[in-house]
Amino acid sequence: MASTISFDKPRTSFLGMLAAPFAAIGKVLVAIAEASPKVRELERLNSLSDAELARRGLTRDGEIRRILGVAAAM
Secondary structure, three states: OOOOOOOOOOOOOOOHHHHHHHHHHHHHHHHHHHHOOOHHHEEEEEEEHHHHHHOOOHHHHHHHHHHHHHHHHH
């Protein structure tokens, strides 16, 4: 009995190849943004429940304003 092995190359479209550099740039920009201290602080805030914030005498809205400063007003 004979068997054949087929190696299929992944087919990429022209538009896919054209979009690849932009997707890579987007991933880098997201990585830079996620490394921001403000983003890390917002992620920490997001992990707290409203009950935990209330026990500390804080509100989610107030903490967002504190973390983002002027940018929160926009």
